Amino acid sequence: MTDAPSYGFDTLQIHAGARPDPATGARQTPIYQTTSYVFRDADHAAALFNLQEVGYIYSRLTNPTVAVLQERLATLEGGVGAVCCSSGHAAQILALFPLMAPGCNVVASTRLYGGTVTQFSQTIKRFGWSATFVDTDDLDAVRDAIDENTRAVFCESIANPGGYVTDIRALADVTDAAGVPLIVDNTTATPYLCNPIAQGAALVVHSTTKYLTGNGTVTGGAVIDSGNFDWSASDKFPSLSAPEPAYHGLKFHETFGSLAFTFHGIAIGLRDLGMTMNPQAAHYTLMGIETxxxxxxxxxxxxxxxxxxxxxxxxxxxxxxxxxxxxxxxxxxxxxxxxxxxxxxxxxxxxxxxxxxxxxxxxxxxxxxxxxxxxxxxxxxxxxxxxxxxxxxxxxxxxxxxxxxxxxxxxxxxxxxxxxxxxxxxxxxx
The missing domain is CATH 3.90.1150.10 (Aspartate Aminotransferase, domain 1)
Structure with a gap:
């Protein structure tokens, strides 16, 4: 379908990103259970690998079933693109990966899922990253915690386990002034109850395992890119603004504009971290989102x-x-x-x-x-x-x-x- 601003949420949750299968006319999105895709010719293959053309190469990177889910989530969240992955925890690492470097830190809410607290306080140390935990209701504390090495602020829209609600707009004003992106985990609220991007978030993450799928069948995660953050406004985010050696000096933000983070998440994040969502999980999640x-x-x-x-x-x-x-x-x-x-x-x-x-x-x-x-x-x-x-x-x-x-x-x-x-x-x- 052609997504239009006039379509309501109930329509988009069913139709966004989905089109009848061109080969068979199947109305429901098929499960494309394949690892790889045949190139038209050698030039086509080279263009795909050089990021000069969008298409399917290998299912660690892209898959047609997963692509429908990515487009649907981006549409429902009001973003320009999305990257799906294997779990909510994978989504958090995938969101931080283009932003961080050894010595950098993330300022995180004290009201987070326990596994996220462990991931941020312990596991990310192995990458040379660190986290500072603050009460995000205390905006002065957030401002004080942000320093020259801070690369993001992270919170949950509705916090797990207590159900506390975050004032995303107020927090976004702080991050905007500091020149760092606000990352909001919208798992508990879902885009039906909350739109973090409309309230100033740069990135949204989900454990699609939860309400989006809604039936306890598969794990999955997603990062939705608002397309609103200027990755070239400072030298803090070289992965997105500086030449990328693996792609002959290509600059993601210069080349892809508002879609820079999304393309990096696929071309670098999924390529090298391998946190792939399988097509059957994407299919179950698409069916869940319909209701x-x-x-x-x-x-x-x-x-x-x-x-x-x-x-x-x-x-x-x-x-x-x-x-x-x-x-x-x-x-x-x-x-x-x-x-x-x-x-x-x-x-x-x-x-x-x-x-x-x-x-x-x-x-x-x-x-x-x-x-x-x-x-x-x-x-x-x-x-x-x-x-x-x-x-x-x-x-x-x-x-x-x-x-x-x-x-x-x-x-x-x-x-x-x-x-x-x-x-x-x-x-x-x-």
């Missing part, structure tokens, strides 16, 4: 009903859902996330760590898994699982203390979910 708006609205509706019930229960200390009027983020949520604040939040159980473990084991409908964004309702005790590698101080900062459980509300009957939580809380706190 994204319907599912997300149900997730939000169910979440506010369950959160409101939990907040009134004497066995619960507090609930972090930003959609509740009692939340300190409620007014921000209304302004920045008017359709809702997703289906992810935490609540603290009276009785602490042991009561949380009993609660998790007593539930029937909720599945105890290390995932979120499924059609099924999910629960996990973050302090003993996803965040156990963090210090107690880091756990508290991330909203994953020992008395806290994270729930991802699915699209089941909300009364059934409440009844399941009720019986499990009785067993945990009785």
């Amino acid at each position: 994204l708006s319907l599912r997300m609205q149900r997730h939000c509706d169910n979440a506010i009903k369950v959160a409101s019930w939990l907040e009134q229960d004497d066995r619960v200390d507090y609930v972090t859902y930003a959609g509740l009027p009692s939340s300190p983020y409620y007014e921000r949520a209304l302004a920045c996330y008017p359709k809702g604040t997703s289906g992810l939040f935490t609540f603290a159980v009276k009785g602490g760590y042991e009561a949380c473990i009993k609660l998790v084991d007593a539930l029937d409908i909720f599945s105890h898994v290390a995932n979120l964004g499924d059609t099924r309702s999910l629960i996990i005790h973050s302090a003993s699982t996803t965040h156990r590698q963090l210090t107690p101080e880091q756990q508290e900062a991330a909203g994953a203390g020992p008395n806290v459980v994270r729930i991802s509300i699915g699209i089941e009957d909300p009364d059934d979910l409440i009844a399941d939580l009720d019986q499990a809380l009785t067993k945990a706190c009785g």
